[in-house]
Amino acid sequence: MKHIFMMKYTKKHHDFEQVIHKIMKDYDYEIVYRNSLQDSQKYIEQLKQTVRLYIIGGDGTINGLIQKLVLTSHEVVIIPLGTGNDFCRTLTKEKNPSFLLQQSLTLPAKKIDVIQLNETYYINAACFGLDSVIANHVHDTPHIPFVPDSKSYIISILQNTLRYDNHQVKVTSDNQLLYQGDMILCTVNNAQYYGGGFQIIPHAIIDDGYMDICIVDKVPKWKIPYMVERLVRRKLDGRKDVHYFKVKNAKVTCEYSCNVDGEEVNYEKYDFSIVPQCLNIVKYN
Numbered sequence: 001m002k003h004i005f006m007m008k009y010t011k012k013h014h015d016f017e018q019v020i021h022k023i024m025k026d027y028d029y030e031i032v033y034r035n036s037l038q039d040s041q042k043y044i045e046q047l048k049q050t051v052r053l054y055i056i057g058g059d060g061t062i063n064g065l066i067q068k069l070v071l072t073s074h075e076v077v078i079i080p081l082g083t084g085n086d087f088c089r090t091l092t093k094e095k096n097p098s099f100l101l102q103q104s105l106t107l108p109a110k111k112i113d114v115i116q117l118n119e120t121y122y123i124n125a126a127c128f129g130l131d132s133v134i135a136n137h138v139h140d141t142p143h144i145p146f147v148p149d150s151k152s153y154i155i156s157i158l159q160n161t162l163r164y165d166n167h168q169v170k171v172t173s174d175n176q177l178l179y180q181g182d183m184i185l186c187t188v189n190n191a192q193y194y195g196g197g198f199q200i201i202p203h204a205i206i207d208d209g210y211m212d213i214c215i216v217d218k219v220p221k222w223k224i225p226y227m228v229e230r231l232v233r234r235k236l237d238g239r240k241d242v243h244y245f246k247v248k249n250a251k252v253t254c255e256y257s258c259n260v261d262g263e264e265v266n267y268e269k270y271d272f273s274i275v276p277q278c279l280n281i282v283k284y285n
Contacts, residue, residue, distance in 0.1 A: 058082010060262035092284035182218035
């Protein structure tokens with residue numbers, strides 16, 4: 001099977017190319033640079049044979065490329081070179097891209113679920129409320145010397161919390177009302193992490209045939225930092241103002257935009273459904 005590395009024209013990717021050449025010298029491999037997501041998707045569509053495709057980047061890059069990989073025979077390896085790398089955190093605690101590339105060569109691909117939102121797919125998390133505001137504006141955060149990109153979410157939280165007005169959401173599943181009211185957080189997840197490393201749903205499993213929803217009730221603004229602190233310490237579970245649901249489908253009504261794996265989307269309605277066992281991916285040890 002051929003190994004194909006999808007790369008961007010960035011210094012980080014060019015630096016990693018040397019690692020690829022060193023590790024893959026005895027394999028049939030190709031490094032592919034593309035100018036845009038559309039070019040990358042077209043390249044995948046034109047593949048004649050099954051390949052092991054390495055997605056180099058973060059959740060936004062993964063989100064774009066899996067649109068052409070779901071329900072195919074191609075194998076996928078995630079190499080975390082993005083800002084948050086949240087989906088990869090569910091696969092492994094290891095962060096070193098070189099180590100993960102080396103390890104992936106010894107591992108088989110296994111089938112996992114993805115979530116379909118209207119006409120597109122996503123692999124990690126879709127969030128509404130304060131979460132969405134923070135994620136949608138994380139790249140608006142000015143660069144601060146000595147603060148790594150991975151902490152951009154923390155800075156965005158501090159900047160956007162005081163500006164946030166509570167959003168109302170209605171969530172149903174199989175025509176049953178799960179939740180309706182003002183909230184600060186609503187996330188529909190396939191995996192465990194979002195927001196640059198927050199383990200919002202520790203019990204989420206990416207191959208169980210279910211999606212996981214977490215909703216946090218409206219709280220006073222002065223209490224939001226406290227709730228964030230509870231989230232960081234993984235202490236949200238069990239609180240009366242925090243609600244978890246495990247479902248196969250959901251309809252969400254919210255007048256504000258949603259953030260899906262790092263990308264802002266705005267629909268009149270949000271229709272979620274689990275697509276089980278539809279993507280072949282290497283799950284690290």
